Amino acid sequence: MALVLGSLLLLGLCGNSFSGEQPSSTDAPKAWNYELPATNYETQDSHTAGPIGILFELVHIFLYVVQPRDFPEDTLRKVIQKARESKIDYDKPETLILGLKIIYYEAGIILCSVLGLLFIILMPLVGYFFCMCRCCNKCGGEMHQRQKENGLFLRKCFAISLLVICIIISIGIFCGFVANHQVRTRIKRSRKLADSNFKDLRTLLNETPEQIKYILAQYNTTKDKAFSDLNSINSVLGGGILDRLRPNIIPVLDEIKSMATAIKETKEALETMNSTLKSLHQQSTQLSSSLTSVKTSLRASLNDPLCSVRPSSETCNSIRLSLSQLNSNPELRQLPPVDAELDKVNNVLRTDLDGLVQQGYQSLNDIPDRVQSQTKTVIAGIKKVLNSIGSDIDNVTQHLPIQDILSEFSVYVNNTESYIHRNLPTLEEYDSYWWLGGLVICSLLTLIVIFYYLGLLCGVCGYDRHATPTTRGCVSNTGGVFLMVGVGLSFLFCWILMIIVVLTFVFGANVEKLICEPYTSKELFRVLDTPYLLNEDWEYYLSGKLFNKSEMKLTFQQVYSDCKKNRGTYGTLHLENSFDISDYLNINEHTASISSELESLKVNLNIFLLGAAGRKSLQDFAACGIDRMSYDTYLAQTGKSPAGVNLLSFAYDLEAKANSLPPGNLRNSLKRDAQTIKTIHQQRVLPIEQSLSTLYQSVKILQRTGNGLLERVNRILASLDFAQNFITNNISSVIIEETKKYRKTIIGYFEHYLQWIEFSIREKVASCKPVATALDTAVDVFLCSYIIDPLVETIPMKNMENGNNGYHKDHLYGIHNPVMTSPSH
Numbered sequence: 001m002a003l004v005l006g007s008l009l010l011l012g013l014c015g016n017s018f019s020g021e022q023p024s025s026t027d028a029p030k031a032w033n034y035e036l037p038a039t040n041y042e043t044q045d046s047h048t049a050g051p052i053g054i055l056f057e058l059v060h061i062f063l064y065v066v067q068p069r070d071f072p073e074d075t076l077r078k079v080i081q082k083a084r085e086s087k088i089d090y091d092k093p094e095t096l097i098l099g100l101k102i103i104y105y106e107a108g109i110i111l112c113s114v115l116g117l118l119f120i121i122l123m124p125l126v127g128y129f130f131c132m133c134r135c136c137n138k139c140g141g142e143m144h145q146r147q148k149e150n151g152l153f154l155r156k157c158f159a160i161s162l163l164v165i166c167i168i169i170s171i172g173i174f175c176g177f178v179a180n181h182q183v184r185t186r187i188k189r190s191r192k193l194a195d196s197n198f199k200d201l202r203t204l205l206n207e208t209p210e211q212i213k214y215i216l217a218q219y220n221t222t223k224d225k226a227f228s229d230l231n232s233i234n235s236v237l238g239g240g241i242l243d244r245l246r247p248n249i250i251p252v253l254d255e256i257k258s259m260a261t262a263i264k265e266t267k268e269a270l271e272t273m274n275s276t277l278k279s280l281h282q283q284s285t286q287l288s289s290s291l292t293s294v295k296t297s298l299r300a301s302l303n304d305p306l307c308s309v310r311p312s313s314e315t316c317n318s319i320r321l322s323l324s325q326l327n328s329n330p331e332l333r334q335l336p337p338v339d340a341e342l343d344k345v346n347n348v349l350r351t352d353l354d355g356l357v358q359q360g361y362q363s364l365n366d367i368p369d370r371v372q373s374q375t376k377t378v379i380a381g382i383k384k385v386l387n388s389i390g391s392d393i394d395n396v397t398q399h400l401p402i403q404d405i406l407s408e409f410s411v412y413v414n415n416t417e418s419y420i421h422r423n424l425p426t427l428e429e430y431d432s433y434w435w436l437g438g439l440v441i442c443s444l445l446t447l448i449v450i451f452y453y454l455g456l457l458c459g460v461c462g463y464d465r466h467a468t469p470t471t472r473g474c475v476s477n478t479g480g481v482f483l484m485v486g487v488g489l490s491f492l493f494c495w496i497l498m499i500i501v502v503l504t505f506v507f508g509a510n511v512e513k514l515i516c517e518p519y520t521s522k523e524l525f526r527v528l529d530t531p532y533l534l535n536e537d538w539e540y541y542l543s544g545k546l547f548n549k550s551e552m553k554l555t556f557q558q559v560y561s562d563c564k565k566n567r568g569t570y571g572t573l574h575l576e577n578s579f580d581i582s583d584y585l586n587i588n589e590h591t592a593s594i595s596s597e598l599e600s601l602k603v604n605l606n607i608f609l610l611g612a613a614g615r616k617s618l619q620d621f622a623a624c625g626i627d628r629m630s631y632d633t634y635l636a637q638t639g640k641s642p643a644g645v646n647l648l649s650f651a652y653d654l655e656a657k658a659n660s661l662p663p664g665n666l667r668n669s670l671k672r673d674a675q676t677i678k679t680i681h682q683q684r685v686l687p688i689e690q691s692l693s694t695l696y697q698s699v700k701i702l703q704r705t706g707n708g709l710l711e712r713v714n715r716i717l718a719s720l721d722f723a724q725n726f727i728t729n730n731i732s733s734v735i736i737e738e739t740k741k742y743r744k745t746i747i748g749y750f751e752h753y754l755q756w757i758e759f760s761i762r763e764k765v766a767s768c769k770p771v772a773t774a775l776d777t778a779v780d781v782f783l784c785s786y787i788i789d790p791l792v793e794t795i796p797m798k799n800m801e802n803g804n805n806g807y808h809k810d811h812l813y814g815i816h817n818p819v820m821t822s823p824s825h
Contacts, residue, residue: 034218034752034753034756034760036211036214036215036760036764036765037210037211037214039203039204039207039767040203041200041203041769041770041773042196042199042200042203043193043196043197043199043200043770043773043774043777045773045776052178052182055175055178055179056785056789059789059792060512063509063512063513063792065108066108066109066111066112066509067105067106067108067109067509067513068108069105071513071514071517071518071521071523071524072101072105073523073526073527075098075101075102075105076514076527077527077530077533078094078098079098079102080527080533080534081533082095082098084536106510109505109506109509109510112502112505113502113505113506116498116501116502116505117502119494119495119498120495120498120499120502121495123490123491123494123495123498124491124495126491127488127490127491127492130487130491131488131491152465159456159459159460162452162456163456166449166452166453166456169445169449169452170449172445173442173445173446173449176438176441176442176445177439177442179438179790179791180435180438180439180442180790181435182786182789182790183431183434183435183438183786183787183790183791184431184435186785186786186787186790187427187428187431187786188428189786190424190427190428190782190786191421191424191428193777193781193782194417194420194421194424194777197770197773197774197777198413198417200770200773200774201413201770201771201774202413203770204766204767204768204770204771205406205409205410205413208403208406208765208766209403211760211764211765211766212403212765215757215760215761215765216393216394218753218756219389219390219393219753220390222749222750222752222753223386223387223390225749226386226746226749226750227383227386229742229745229746230379230382230383230746231379233371233372233375233379233742234368234369234371234372235368236742236745237371237375237603237738237739237742238367238368238369238370238371238372239368240738240741240742241367241371241603241605241734241735241738242364242365242367242368244734244737244738245364245367245607245727245731245734246364248722248723248726248727249360249364249607249609249723249726249727250364251719252609252716252719252720252722252723253357253360253361253609255715255716255719256353256356256357256360256610256614256618256716256720257354257357259353259618259621259712259713259716260353260354260357261354262705263345263348263349263353263621263705264349264354265701265705266345266621266626266701266702266705266706267342267345267346267349268701269698269701269702269705270338270342270345270698270702271342272694272697272698273338273634273695273698273699273702274337274338274339274342276691276694276695276698277335277337277338277695278337279687279691280332280333280335280688280691280692280695281332281333281335283332283642283684283687283688283691284328284329284330284332284333284642284688285333286684287328287642287643287680287684287685287688288327288328288330290680290684291326291327291328291643291680294326294673294676294677294680295323295326297669297672297673297676298319298323298670298673299320299323300669301666301669301670301673302316302319302320304316304665304666304669306661306662306664306666307666312661312662312666315657315660315661316666318657319654319657319670322650322653322654324644325644325645325650326643326644326645326647326650326677327643327644328642328643328644329637329640329641329642329643329644331637331640332637332642332688335633335634335637336630336633338629341624341625341626341629344620344623344624344625345621345624345626347620348617348620348621348624351613351614351616351617353614353617353618356608356610356611356613356614357610357614359608360607360608360609360610363606363607363608364607367605370603370605371603371605374602374603374604375601375603378597378598378600378601381597381600382594382597382598382746385593385594385597386594386750388593389593389594389750393754393757405569405573405766406569406766441497441500444489444493444497445497447489448486448489448490448493449486451482451483451485451486451489452482452483452486454478454479454482455479455480455481455482455483455484455486456479456483457479458475458476458478458482459476459479459480459483460479461475461479462474462475462476462477462478462479463476464476504791504792505792507791508788508791508792509792511783511784511788512784512788512789512792515779515783515784516779516780516783516784516788519779519780519784520780522557522560522561525555525556525557525560526557528541528556529541529542529555529556529557535550537550538550539551540552540553540554540555542554542555542556542559552574552577554573554574558572559572559573559768560772560775562768563767563768563769563771563772564769564772565769566767566769567763567767567768568760568761568762568763568764568765568767568768569765569766569767569768570761570762570765570766571762571763572768581757581758581761581762582758594746594747594750595743595747598739598742598743598746598747599743601739601742601743603735603739605731605735607727607731609720609723609724609727610720615717615720618713618716618717619713619717621709621713622709622710622713622714626702626705626706626709627706627707627708627709627710628706629702629706631699631702631703634695634696634699635696635699637692637695638692638693638695638696638699641685642684642685642688642689642692643685647677647678647680647681647685648677648678648681650677651674651675651677651678651681652674654670654673654674654677655670655671655674655675657670658670658671658674659671
């Protein structure tokens, strides 16, 4: 019944659908970011027998020894074909050959069955003769005792043999109890297992609409992403164009900006230099006048009569000789002016070069805004198309046949669940009878073995080698009684138990070898999928049974394998033959409208690069002669002292000489002149030195800006020409390429989404794994693991035969066996 129910579950899901060729690949594109929510099922994929699995493995090893041959696919096919015939002619050679093949395959099981039948026949027959012998007092120990040399050894061997046989029988009885309990326990689990499978099937039914809703909801996610890019066309498309133009334009504008800054610095340096030169001319004149005045004062002081008297005359002569040093640097008044260069730079600055550069920067930075303003109408049309695609996809999912299949399958699941729940009490009732019968049988066997153990124990404990059969003790007599009772029960019941063993072994072994093992290896599916096997008019039975289109290749193995891999119902049953989703989700058809709208996307851009006025300004700056000025003349003066001598040192020296003179007018006059020189140094020389420092700095700035000026300007003009040519020749292609890239991005969202929908519906939606799990539960778990494995784990009844005959030779060699001697003797 379990096999039938499992097959019906599989066929029920397949009802009212069409099959076709399986897709060559079920792998989703790597770029997809969508993923259906995972569905959790309660029933486990695999079943473990637990510790008792070791016993089941021993059973399988025994079956392999009895039946080592491979699954007879060809023989089974021929048997099924013969079974379809209305009348079988057993005289045909092929029928005889088929029968011989069956016998050859079943040879091991037949041999075991023959041995069992011999046991069934001989056991009651031997028991009958044994009983007759006992009744005629022809069986048992003799009243006299003849000892032989090996008597003690034989007695020990017989006792040990009986003990070993009893232990083996005890192990078999234990296995029988365990197997009987396992059947009982697992049948009780059947209701929970069935409920778990039906819960998973209902989860499949309930999750499928949610999966379809999820798929539809992802369109909004895709559309929102596309809308975001459409709304951000200024940064996406405009930014892409800007990034392509930047490397060729920004460096040129940066160089021009740097040159504009250099021109301003040059103007400032020339202005500073020009004012410094004028200041130096004036300051040098003032210094010369002051020094002339102080020299006149010193000459007048040196005319004092005291200068004619020694030793003052020597001091006066020394001072008179040093007066020639009190002169200003006349070259400071001869430095050439820079008015002409300043006028040329001012003429250059009449053109706002910096403003032109900023205009170039602004023309680039305005590209995103201009792109957005020029594409407003096109973007609105694209959004309208995207909204219409959503309704088209909704219509496609509404027409999917999966919903109809699941609706019919839901009715079938309900009916099957009702049928199982209605018949499970009957199954459990039968299981109770089976369990009770197994318990009685195992208990009876336990009783027999207990009698053997007690007989052996009493015989060993009560044995007295000096006692005669008539004088032996009560314990020894009781041991003999226990053994005789065990033997009697064995003769009475073991042949009946062997009938049960043979029947269950033949049935269980054939089910294990012809259903359970080939089901696990899928060989059974290959037999069922044989063309024209189950129906001579149908090439493929499953597609013929379900769709009346047997030429469609829909096989049991393929459906089971796909469901086992958790593949979707659409792909598993090849529903593209009834509703080809590829036609309804044609990517080109849905993206053509988007592409046509994007084709009308036109962007016109004008990039400003300096212009003719700016180019002329650069050329004029290069021609203003800054790089040809004689800077060494100015730098040479900045390194000289404004006066012919260090006035401060001269003043201190003069003051020292004056102090060496006698007090008087001369001394005082000289000291006043020394103080005047100090004042000249402070008020005239120091400002000149500061102006010379300013002049030095201005000259250095002009040297830096004028160094290689012509080459720099020529290089900038060449770069400007290159950038202008790039804009003229390539800006259209840049806009076209970036527009195509933008169009590909927008369309790519929907291509990925539509491909994901198709993949999900084919491979993920309504995954039929619960159906394969239900079939595994019915066949592999319920039939094979719950019933067949414990069923073929038979009690070793043949050991009972050894136990029955083990101590029937109590008079061998005339050796008296007190254990087996009846007390009546």
